[in-house]
Amino acid sequence: MPAPTAPDPEYSPGLKLLMRGYQQADDKAAKALIEQVSPRLRRYFWFQAFTRRFADDLLQETWMRVHRARHTYRPGAAVLPWIFAIARYTALDHYRRTRRVELREMQVEEMPDCPAPEAEFLREAHEMDKMLADLPEGQREVLVMLKVSGMSLEEVALATSSSIGSVKQRAHRAYTKLRDVLAVGGRRG
């Protein structure tokens, strides 16, 4: 069941070399790494309801953290789980920060003008949201990493500091729930 975003075999070793180059201050490697990983990271933020509006900001914040943490990458280790582990906590910190702000902020009568998000992206995200709405956070995150960011089971397990068995179980439960949701939707439609 190959998804279009699934990692291709040539890709991961390339990332390892780029990451090593980044650690050695090779600017070409750093640029290439950012170009190659950013789309996956942005998708990860985009397809989670609470981080969508801030996907670009979170992408930048994640790279700043990656930059500060680059010495903790072990040469030869998988790159995506390492970066996504940082991205997870960037999203989590954002969630905590937003909750704090929401508790303090006051409702304004008129919403200020803000740049319109890409219509196509928004439609796709809403479609995804509807499907994922009933899933618990852990199952939704695993599904987004597997199917949207195109990571393997092993990579997701590393990024979430859990076992492969636990990732498989969460993905399986998510599929079962989605299947039920889609079956109900299909009968109504």
Add this chain to the structure above:
Amino acid sequence: MTEEEMDSRNAKSAPSTGADGVAGVHEAVLEEIQRAVLADLRPVSALASSGILTLILMIFFAATGSAVAWYLGLGGFEALHAYQRALIFPALLIASWLAAVACAREMRPASGMRMGPIAVIFCATALPLVFLMALHNYSAQNFVTEGVPCLLLGLKVAIPTGVGMVLILRRGFVLDWSRAGFAAGALSGLAGVVMLELHCPNPKAFHAMVWHVAVVVVSAVLGFALGMIADRVRIRATL
């Protein structure tokens, strides 16, 4: 609906390479990230492997616990029989190894599975059980008056050890300071217990089960609380 059909549906809703450059990422955003990263690009040497970090933490733990006991006197060690030593010290070593591994894993993103609740429950129950099996004086006389000084002495070792642990942890990139604080607190507390087992000649089982083990509990909770405060301060600073 099959998994294949769901994959195809998900794939359709995943962003494709758009006019804005790299699949959904605006060129301007990408350039800004690259500019920020390249402006501060210096070579870095990779952090030591998790095994070496664990070893460093273990050496630090063992050195502080035993050095203080050496300074105060090894009355506790001398009072124990060989079989009691053979039960107590390996148990302490296993518990501290688990805590050191947990600490080392917190220093590096995606460095492996975290210690689950089973490991924590094992550590929390194994030590009192070992004390119960090794020590056969079940008197509870002067339980509090003899216990409080031991707890305080253990914490006097655990707290500076914890500060040292934090300095080691800061060499890495900790994502979750509350978890890291818990692990570092537990390891520091175990340094306090090692010191007490070497120094405290009290042979009562309940004394060791409660007051010695309490050093680990208190310092782990303290580490967790301080880690949580550190996380909150960090989040508040970015508001």
